[in-house]
Amino acid sequence: MTVSSNVLRIGVAGAGRMGRIHIENLLETRFVQVTAICTPVKVEQDWAAQTVPEANIFADFKDFVAQDNIDAVMLVTPTGLHKEQVFSALQHGKHVFCEKPLAMNVKDAWDVYYESLKYPHLKVCCAFPRRYAAQYMEAARRIKNGEIGGIITLRSSTTDLHMDNEYFINYIKGSGGIFVDCNIHDIDACLFLIGEDKLPVRAYATGTTNVFPQFAEYGDVDNGLGLVEFECGSLVMNVYSSRDNRHGHHSTTEVIGTKGRILINGEPRILPIDISNEHGTRYLGALDHMDLFSAAFKAELAGFRDWVLHDTPANFNLKDAAKAVSIGSSLMDSLRAKQAVPVTTL
Ligand SMILES: NC(=O)c1ccc[n+]([C@@H]2O[C@H](COP(=O)([O-])OP(=O)(O)OC[C@H]3O[C@@H](n4cnc5c(N)ncnc54)[C@H](O)[C@@H]3O)[C@@H](O)[C@H]2O)c1
Known part of the structure; x- marks a missing residue:
């Protein structure tokens, strides 16, 4: 049309x-x-x-x-x-x-x-809103410019504010698991920053259920760590997620290259305010995903509009979205099998 x-x-x-x-x-x-x-x-x-x-x-x-x-x-x-x-x-x-x-x-x-x-x-x-978040777009531009050389590894985490209520526990049951539900944003953000069609080949995941032991019944964890290896050992992605962050929502991504590194959202602030007193200095952190990415949610709508109406190049990538499901699912498989598994892409 x-x-x-x-x-x-x-x-x-x-x-x-x-x-x-x-x-x-x-x-x-x-x-x-x-x-x-x-x-x-x-x-x-x-x-x-x-x-x-x-x-x-x-x-x-x-x-x-x-x-x-x-x-x-x-x-x-x-x-x-x-x-x-x-x-x-x-x-x-x-x-x-x-x-x-x-x-x-x-x-x-x-x-x-x-x-x-x-x-x-x-x-x-x-x-995926991070593709339209100014800090991720700027990092992607600089990586493409060669400012940190070739990518060696990416580390990305999404940790959510601790919740413990009936809605949350029910939500976890149907969520598909921490790497699919929570880290899918990190996985896609890393694919966006890699910026090339690289093939994920192997995944290993582990995690703990110290905070919510009942998550083990659904084959899930409350804190998860995953490693994803890409073709020919070309690079490694490392994701971390938690359902138990006490200070709020903390999403951060670091890209380590042959000539430097880029850290995105090192301090995920809700407002640019630092409060100092006799206990030291603290910043006001984001409480949830929306606090950090509300502008990006709006920008992705404008990006979609311009892509459809004017064929303006867009940051979306449907193949990466399918790859992200492959990677997230393989990490869940690995967690449950307690061993490294191949990443299935079709
Ligand atoms: N980008 C993000 O950060 C983000 C955040 C939250 C949710 N999501 C995604 O958004 C989607 C919806 O999640 P949600 O949390 O809003 O869920 P929700 O359950 O709150 O809302 C789902 C909506 O779909 C409607 N619906 C159900 N069956 C339908 C049908 N057959 N036809 C039309 N509408 C139907 C429901 O009535 C409801 O309005 C999911 O894919 C979720 O992963 C993305």
Whole structure:
């Protein structure tokens, strides 16, 4: 589908936790119109009708995706639905913005990637906000410029504020595991910073369940460490994640090269304020992912709009999104098998 006007008409599927954030952000984005919203949940339909009175509200995805006034479909639905909904959107001639992760398993993720290649006139992305965070973009630019030489290794971590309530424990049960749910952002950020199509070949993961022993029942851990080796020993990725960070959310990435290193978000601040007193100096850290990346969530929407409307080069990379599912799944397999495993890419 070519979009002939200067305004991108977006239909949003999903108005839950993340869907609402995207819809609010879309309302603030120029040259974008939210023409339709789809959710089977009545209370979310009511919220959508109040928030975007001009949009048509749908309960059924099949009715929604067939609408003529949608140029691009945004999928903010449960990950298990992404594959069939991307396929359906493409069949209806829609561009696609799909939330991460691309799919629940390796086969589905690569199926989506290969299916997208059959529609070269349509743009399909899997959204990872760090690709549009200014600090990651600047680091990627400098790495490409050769400022730290060739990459030897990347270390990236995502540690979430400690929570211990029923919602959280239930969420963990269905999350797919710490490397898929939490570190998928680090894995994709590392692939973005590598900037080349390198093949991951082997993964090893381990972890602990000292804080939440019950996670062991789901084959999961509350603190996880993973190592991923790329073809011919060319480079190594190291990821760390935790469900038990006491001072807030801490996402940081370090790239070590042959001529130098780059540290991103060394001190993930919510505000540029340092407080000093007799105990020393402290900064105000981010409490959650959104605190650190709210600007990036808005920038990725503008990036998608310009990619579709004007063919402006974008930071999205669907093959990397499929690779990220391969790497995250292999790390979970390794954790459960207690040994290194090959990374399956299809
Ligand atoms: N980028 C990020 O940092 C980030 C953060 C949170 C969630 N996510 C991703 O966003 C997606 C949604 O997560 P969430 O936390 O918002 O989940 P959620 O459960 O809060 O929301 C899911 C939404 O999908 C709707 N839905 C369910 N079945 C549907 C169907 N058949 N058709 C249309 N809508 C349907 C639900 O009614 C709900 O509105 C997931 O893939 C998740 O991984 C990404």
